[in-house]
Amino acid sequence: MSEANLPFIGAILLTVVGGAAVLTWFERRLLGIWQDRYGPNRLGPFGILQVAADMLKLLTKHDWIPPFADRFVFVIAPTAIVISMLMAFAVVPFGPDHYLIDMNVGLLFFLAMSSLAVYSVMLGGLASNNKYALLGGLRAAAQMVSYEVFMGLSLMGVVMLSGSFSLVDIVEAQQDGWYFIPQFLGLYVFIIAGIAESHRLPFDLPEAEHELTAGFHTEYGGMKFTMFMLGEYCGLILLSCMITTLFFGGWLGPFFPPLVWFALKTFGFVCFFILLRAAIPRPRYDQLMALGWTVMLPITLINLVATGAIALWMNQA
Amino acid sequence: MIEAFVSQIRTIWRILLHSFTKAETVQYPEQKPYLAPRYRGRIVLTRDPDGDERCVACNLCAVACPPDCIALQQGTREDGRWYPEFFRINFSRCIMCGMCEEACPTNAIQLTPDFEMCEYDRQNMVYEKEHLLINGTGKYHDYNFYRVSGLKIDGKDKGEAQNEAEPIDVKSLLP
Numbered sequence: 001m002s003e004a005n006l007p008f009i010g011a012i013l014l015t016v017v018g019g020a021a022v023l024t025w026f027e028r029r030l031l032g033i034w035q036d037r038y039g040p041n042r043l044g045p046f047g048i049l050q051v052a053a054d055m056l057k058l059l060t061k062h063d064w065i066p067p068f069a070d071r072f073v074f075v076i077a078p079t080a081i082v083i084s085m086l087m088a089f090a091v092v093p094f095g096p097d098h099y100l101i102d103m104n105v106g107l108l109f110f111l112a113m114s115s116l117a118v119y120s121v122m123l124g125g126l127a128s129n130n131k132y133a134l135l136g137g138l139r140a141a142a143q144m145v146s147y148e149v150f151m152g153l154s155l156m157g158v159v160m161l162s163g164s165f166s167l168v169d170i171v172e173a174q175q176d177g178w179y180f181i182p183q184f185l186g187l188y189v190f191i192i193a194g195i196a197e198s199h200r201l202p203f204d205l206p207e208a209e210h211e212l213t214a215g216f217h218t219e220y221g222g223m224k225f226t227m228f229m230l231g232e233y234c235g236l237i238l239l240s241c242m243i244t245t246l247f248f249g250g251w252l253g254p255f256f257p258p259l260v261w262f263a264l265k266t267f268g269f270v271c272f273f274i275l276l277r278a279a280i281p282r283p284r285y286d287q288l289m290a291l292g293w294t295v296m297l298p299i300t301l302i303n304l305v306a307t308g309a310i311a312l313w314m315n316q317a
Numbered sequence: 318m319i320e321a322f323v324s325q326i327r328t329i330w331r332i333l334l335h336s337f338t339k340a341e342t343v344q345y346p347e348q349k350p351y352l353a354p355r356y357r358g359r360i361v362l363t364r365d366p367d368g369d370e371r372c373v374a375c376n377l378c379a380v381a382c383p384p385d386c387i388a389l390q391q392g393t394r395e396d397g398r399w400y401p402e403f404f405r406i407n408f409s410r411c412i413m414c415g416m417c418e419e420a421c422p423t424n425a426i427q428l429t430p431d432f433e434m435c436e437y438d439r440q441n442m443v444y445e446k447e448h449l450l451i452n453g454t455g456k457y458h459d460y461n462f463y464r465v466s467g468l469k470i471d472g473k474d475k476g477e478a479q480n481e482a483e484p485i486d487v488k489s490l491l492p
Binding site for chain 1: 338
């Protein structure tokens, strides 16, 4: 049963955008804890009002468009990432009855939407008419396109095991065993490709501060910068949701209601990605590309072939 | 390859263990960090145990000062002591390096563990002698330059300082 109604859509948007906003504060607090300091803890209980303060600051900033930039594309680019990331939430099954659409190609829809996000970064870098931004945009395009290849392939093992592209069916198929055990290689590749896809640390080469000042959003400020950040954090939440759905049994779990299980698992993965940010240094650009094509792709192919063979053998027996 | 992977996992685990360690930083305005007595903060001019100012205006601190933030003028009192007519430290330039303290032959200039010197007006960062001079001996309680030096001042002739021998009459051959 689908609940494709406006209040539910509003609830999802509010949760995701609000979650992304709170995540900016939560990430800083968590990084603080792992780096033996406090992080922002002054405003409100535990410093949670820092979110409001940051929002106020960003919204009241001068909305400046550089005179040398391509105005139209410059303004359009930041919205693309937010729109595509929020669109992908349409297919995420939060609970057995809590999803917008149960598409029979839901997984492909998610992959397509997360690929569209690359346009935002690339066009933003291109329209800024700035060397650093252009380099960041170039890196983003190359990185995302190459990691896309095995991001899609790594999920095909899950599709083979469940026999469906529909995310609801995939979760239902995990009733007697979550897929992170048979598909551990797929999970490993998907996590790494997912980080590269949402260009978060340690794979934030498109915006590597030390080399490219701020990469593709060098020229962005105020509201438009907020859009890029919002898109990135929505991407992080989306990635955690997808890992939960595809490998960790989605809403399945004992004692608690399905929505709570889904939220708990997603929260766990968000924390894990922040931990990755705290722990792992950023690789060099050529190392990133080499890792992608010489390690990740072969692993994915091996996983794909092995899963196929085992699935065939199981069906015969 | 495997080694690199294991190393990454180990890194993540070690960082995760930091969830249970105490923060190295302190909640500053409410909670002050411990500063050692020899911490290099605000500069003061000290007095000797008798209450006279120690500074003899030798200018060594001004010479040693890397950003040249110390300015002073030497004067002589009627009793023969040297003293600074004015002594000015521009704390907006001072880098708290402690070179002046090292250079000072009379232990007059000393750094203290106080660093809270914020001002809204930059001019207020320029400290004059009246702001710098304290009514105490600082870190060295017993030292008095004029008691140990051979310089002649009123009430202390040549040869009367601590551990100082009588002056030798170089124009006589008699023992």
